[in-house]
Amino acid sequence: MSVSGLTARALQKLQQTTHKTLTRSLDRHVKLAVTGFSGSGKTAFITALVKHLTTQATAQNLPFLEVVREQRLVACKQVPQSALDIPSFEYHNAVSHLLADPPSWPPSTQRINTLTLALKFRSGKGVRQHLSETHTVYLELIDYPGEWLMDLPMLNQSFAQWSEQQLRRLAQPDYAQASAPFLQLLAQFDAHATVNESELAAMASVYADVLKQLKAQTRLAQLQPGRMLIPGELDGAPILQFFPLTAPGNTAEQTQYHHLEQRFEAYKKQVITPFYREHFCRFDRQLVLVDLLSALNDGYTTLTETQSALSDTLAMFRHGKSGILSRLFRPSIDKVLFAANKCDSVALADQDKLTRLLHSLLLPSENELKFSGVEIDTMAISSVKSTQPKQVTEQGETLSCVYGKPVGESNYISYLPPIPPEHLPGVQHWPKQGYEFLSFEPFPAYQGQIEHIRLDHVLQFLLGDKLQ
Ligand SMILES: Nc1nc2c(ncn2[C@@H]2O[C@H](COP(=O)(O)OP(=O)(O)OP(=O)(O)O)[C@@H](O)[C@H]2O)c(=O)[nH]1
Ligand SMILES: [Mg+2]
Missing domain, CATH: 3.40.50.300 (P-loop containing nucleotide triphosphate hydrolases)
Structure with missing residues (x-):
């Protein structure tokens, strides 16, 4: 083959490669x-x-x-x-x-x-x-x-800040009943005492029960730590055995408080950080x-x-x-x-x-x-x-309903849903009867x-x- 033939073929190949690389990129x-x-x-x-x-x-x-x-x-x-x-x-x-x-x-x-x-x-x-x-x-x-996902904001908090926020949340009137067993135990808990692993495990388990109950009852989003609710491979691991508590005046080493703080920091470092990274x-x-x-x-x-x-x-x-x-x-x-x-x-x-x-x-x-x-x-x-939209006429009035089968029911129904607010209503403007949007299959x-x-x-x- 002549030199010019070779050059032409090389050029063609180069063109094809460039084309392929460009296309791939x-x-x-x-x-x-x-x-x-x-x-x-x-x-x-x-x-x-x-x-x-x-x-x-x-x-x-x-x-x-x-x-x-x-x-x-x-x-x-x-x-x-x-x-x-x-x-x-x-x-x-x-x-x-x-x-x-x-x-x-x-x-x-x-x-x-x-x-x-x-x-x-x-x-x-x-x-x-x-x-x-x-x-x-x-x-x-x-x-x-x-x-x-709920654990992500914990990365920005110290144990003391997190505890304060969680305890404030648990004390809200709407959640007080579910939180009571944990808060009562916490009132008797000695944060200065030397570490008692079985007491910490028992308290953490009561705290986890509170989170589970709140999850079942409400749509409260910030139930932390999230792995207490869905532990994945961490079920039973000590890294999950911590709970919020108010910082005592003196937070010396070897105390229960210090131990919980270390677990909190370990949870951030070994569980949350790798997951997000x-x-x-x-x-x-x-x-x-x-x-x-x-x-x-x-x-x-x-x-x-x-x-x-x-x-x-x-x-x-x-x-x-x-x-x-x-x-x-x-x-x-x-x-x-x-x-x-x-x-x-x-x-x-x-x-x-x-x-x-x-x-x-x-x-x-x-x-x-x-x-x-x-x-x-x-x-x-x-x-x-x-659901499907459905117009229903009642006493001469046309109502915009939805038609579907509510979760847990066996029949299809036409339902007139409440009208959602367009802005966050103030607590005093919240409808007395509340809202009742149904969930459908x-x-x-x-x-x-x-x-x-x-x-x-x-x-x-x-x-x-x-x-x-
Ligand atoms: N009406 C309606 N309900 C939905 C729709 N998508 C989900 N749901 C309801 O929401 C529930 C939860 O949906 P999932 O997709 O499991 O929610 P998720 O975010 O994956 O929940 P986790 O896996 O627990 O984090 C379902 O069981 C349904 O009851 C939807 O498009 N319309
Ligand atoms: Mg899901």
Whole structure:
């Protein structure tokens, strides 16, 4: 072969390699943090997301997701995850609950797990259009017990600060009854005494019972430490055997107080920090699911607690601002979506009120996030629709009801839900009869298709730009 032939072939090869490398670098990895306190709907959301993208990605079903509306999504499928040390999200098990007859909700999460989706699409514009036929975005999702998120703010606290905050919380009138057994024991506890392991273990167990009872009774978000509720592999470990107590005047070494303080610090260092360092750093996008309806059902105290839990937790995600965060997590989140989930329990016309309520609760945090250059949005969604809207006429009046099967009931009912407030009502304006939003079972799938409310808006906001 002539020299010019050789050069031409080398050039062609170089062109191909450059093209391949460029194309590969345009394939993107997106890590989406699906966050929210326990019961906010993370597992149901991830299940719905996978179901809609893999088997229901039509323009009728996801009209607001551009890549689908413009018919550029070629296919989406689950691919092997990159993190080999984390269990896989059990999608098939979760979706089988939603598709069963009768359908039910997937079980609550007891451990961290992950899943990666590959979305193959045609580019709509720009340089990508000319480079190759299709491109692929790898979407990595992580699901974990919501209780563990609650521990994040503890990183910013000393044992004394944490104890003071927890004891103040337990003493609130709404929670006093559940807290009484622990507070009575605490009144007799000698913080100056030398360490008595079995007494500490017994006290910690009573404290854990209080947390469990509060979790069952209320939607109180800041039940700490979260691992007492879902211990994972730490069940029975001494690192979990601590509880809040007021600092005595003299906190000498070898005392019970000092021992508890050491356990608290060990919990921060050995449990919370590695969890967030390993799993929460380098997220690109964040979805925060909020269950406002359960908080409203619970009452004024829980709603205000939800607000402060959200703001404490978001402060930890603040980008490049918090000392602890920039040291530990180096976050790179540039878009955060706050979603008032389960909006299908509210009449269609009132769903906007939920968005406004969430917006008002988040105002202080939103402002901080925006200031640090994060794009944010708020919306009311339902990842798995559990009701259908229904107009009911009663005594000549048309009522906007919802139709569904309440959890634990055997029949479908038409129900007139309360109207949610648009702002956090003051305690004196809280309705005397309180709020009673019902929880419904998932609505039966029609021909294997589940329904959602604004899941496509969520996906467009969080991923739209990555799929252009
Ligand atoms: N109406 C309605 N209810 C929902 C929806 N998603 C979840 N739920 C309800 O919320 C409950 C909790 O949902 P999960 O997805 O398990 O919540 P989670 O955030 O994963 O909870 P943990 O795993 O305990 O942290 C479900 O059992 C349902 O009762 C939804 O889209 N609409
Ligand atoms: Mg879950």
